[in-house]
Amino acid sequence: MNNKQLSEHIGNIDDRLVEQAEKIPNYRQQHRNQTIRRFMTAAAAFVLMVCSFSAGAFAFARESVIEVPIEQETITLEEINLTMILPDDWKGKYSVEKNGQNYIVYHPQIREGFGKETAFTGGILFYIVCHGESMTPEQFVENGYDFTGYRYLFSTSDKTYILYYPGDVQWNPENPEQETEYLGMAEEIKDIKFVVDNILAD
Secondary structure, three states: OOHHHHHHHHHHHHHHHHHHHHHOOOHHHHHHHHHHHHHHHHHHHHHHHHHHHHHHHHHHHOOOOOOOOOOOEEEEEHHHOEEEEEOHHHOOOOEEEEEOOEEEEEOHHHHHHOOOOOOOOOOEEEEEEEEOOOOOHHHHHHOOOOOOOEEEEEEOOOOEEEEEOOOOOOOOOOOHHHHHHHHHHHHHHHHOEEEEOOEEEO
16 A cells, blocks of 8 residues: 555545544533423423412402302191291291191281281281192082182192182281281292192192
């Protein structure tokens, strides 16, 4: 091998070394890229954490309003397993009186307004009347018991229970406040719900 060939050979080696050197990874650049990626990941996690905390703080800062249903106003007639769910505004405005097998629901303040000097009791909102035989609504009408305003409630094997409305004036005609109070409650009687042995009847 002469000098020219050796020189060319050495030149070829140098070219290959240069090519290999160009292919050597830039570890410094890779390390820098990894550092940047780690920083970006940590920053993203921090941002998510701050956002989550802020959303949680906002949610807890808002006032929570939970609506609790008002306790229902009821009358329970245990002897006949009947519960009446009354309008809420009836609270303190009614009383129940048992008369034999029947019940009278009345407004005590209106009744007291009539005084003891009159035999007329007044203030009666409705009666729950027990008929001593089992009847369907049709049989009830056929037997002529529908002589006044009524609402058929239910029947058992030997009895029928009816809500009757009073057929005469139940307030003092000289007291317009009584009239307004009574008529307002009388209008709401249709809204009363009846529960018989846990079965809702309306």
